[in-house]
Amino acid sequence: MAPDPQRSLFAADALLPGGWARNVLVQWDAAGRITGVACGSSDAAPLAGVPQAPGPLLAGMPNLHSHAFQRAFAGLTEYRTAGQDSFWSWREHMYRFAASITPEQLEAIATWLYVEMLEAGYTAVCEFHYLHHDRGGRPYADGATLSLALLRAARTAGIGITLLPALYQSSGFGGQPPRAQQARFIRSTDDMLSLLERLAPAAQAQGAALGLAPHSLRAVAPDSLRAALQGLASLIPQAPIHIHIAEQTQEVDDCLAWSGQRPVQWLLEHAPVDARWCLVHATHMTPHEYAAAARTGAVAGICPSTEANLGDGIFDMPLWLQHGGRWGLGSDSHACVNAAEELLLLEYGQRLVRRQRNLLANAAQPETASAMTLQALQGGAQAAGRPIGGLAPGQQADLVVLDAQHAALRELPAHRMLSAHVFGSPRSAGIDSTWVAGVRRTSRGRHALHETAARAFVAARSAILAAQ
Template structure:
């Protein structure tokens, strides 16, 4: 049965169009007609844009939001935050993991994300031993995504070491650890388990601290065609430790000794030389930027302006899920560049809209990074779309509504459709009450326990 939407305006592949009828059937967009007349039975909506990918999430960290904002006895940093995160990760059981992830995915959908890249490294039981089904925790991620109705690119993480040179893992990392053979069995199990047409499988060597160069090469060779995600150069200490170990910075290792291409996504890549920045852009790899988390952790600023000038591509992710907001990720990305350069509209293309440039960049880079179909409102494309509602009735046209959504307060996400199913209406997820109730019980046990 075909569902017909009648949009005041829609962002089509060739630009904005008015009075657009969109036919949804079988999980795809069956027809697009611009300059049309509304028909009886059409669902009238405001401005429609393609669905956007959240390319980097650690769903379980959603339950930590706000719990690490007290100063410790020494200067706080990413590394002190990581110690707290490890202790938190040791407590979660599979039921709790699923409830927390489902809540995070509800909030992503309400924010306008229609696909998530789940960078998942919480694999084993609390004592570090594998579950009877070694994919138990990954299966809970799949179930949470299906329950919330979000498309998923699952990125199981290979984590074997605590530092460069294959150092033995620490006890706080015991739930993360695999050797190559065990990891290959995990991904084989997941290939069989991932049956939703919306879902994709990638791999994620955690970092060059947690996986050796040889292990990274072996993982990539064993998973041809899969997206490959890796944390890199997030902190200067990581860069310095890499140089001390091999004489090369971590991005230099990826560019010169491992080799990266368009199926790679380099998460953060904050601390770059000019040559590294140009090398990433030339490789076609996506820079996976998480501005809210990077600000929260004090990581630093990615050189976005120069990277885009180099022809680089980027996407955004919610990472630690301290705040799940697509508009905030895009806004802070731009605002960070403004603070650094002491200018305005830094990431706009030419004399165009900043909001438009940010959204288009996140659309294309996010889909590429997650191995997803091109995000577009066109016949045959997946029916993943976001409806924006102008709350004050100004009826702004074209990219102006994106500027007002990202940088203002009077445009909001109204509806979200994934695979042709409406999962958000009036800004609220269809199952929010049920999922939030389960999450609240889990959070009470984790925080008070």
């Protein structure tokens, strides 16, 4: 049977889960799920009318960690306000900004962010959402108001989403009372479970996944964590679970003072950590913690541009991989919104620490960009809880096509084009188009809503800044 031109794409070169392949025909069904990936196809009569990718074909990258509202103040905290500026002083800026956002502004910010993501090679996002209440810290009449704004933004932009409402209850280890600046974040465990029930139909209607994000060990007490996980298991047994962990050395010190254990150590001994979990950052671990965490099958959520921007430190990726650890990429605070840029920063951070090169390549994939892309795809899909892990039957047709005519890529072999895209180009400029569930969302590097969404974003940001 001849391929349906509306549900197929031919590429001279494509990065499949097993590596690069020539003359690849990808087909999908009406739901946007890949039904076949044929290699060695020709461009002869059977492919007449089938669209042909103008460059190498990749699976779209999942972005496994996003706080959408923070995009609106990216770049606005780059000045010193303390004797020693740090994550903790940056957090005060974030609190002031978060205090001013309306639901309409959040939706505008998120819509523009998701458009940016699609233009930069991300086709799915895990939204770690902890802004729940109104500007006075009071619940909205509909407690799902801000969550629904994010779902609408994803639907408008056309990006896949895993929505992770964050459980946030205290300001520090041992159940310290929340600070006034955290009033918009606070929910009881029962209220959080009710929110998930409320959101489930809306998420299902647009093909979104729904999970839970215990914000951090400092923000959720042990009893609450246990109750939330039990309640989640009853509601959505396979739901993804994301948590900030061991991001800052002060967090490690505070956890030791509270429990006598380091954060990752405590979590592994007191929670049922498994492949549903994403350990976001996990920057400061001992060698034993790296080994133990990797054994659980959990994904490490690495956010290189944010970790650099906030001065967090550098995750030991070679050690994690030595133990068979899985990982994915997130843009977190969105100081950078570019999948290739995150890959570059991840590899460069490892080089700076170890004074070696091409540390994330391996025997199966000696090309560093190809190796990192495949690893991040698999880990990101696992963390998202959605079938978006690569170009294979059963996976969603989330696609990225590189621009083979871009000067940085032109006349190179396909695997070298990907390397040039990551390490030798303006990065997003090397992308021709992105597709989500078989629907083209960007063409020639630009989303149809680019100008409209940008204007709404700028207006929202200006109003927020004027209100501070």
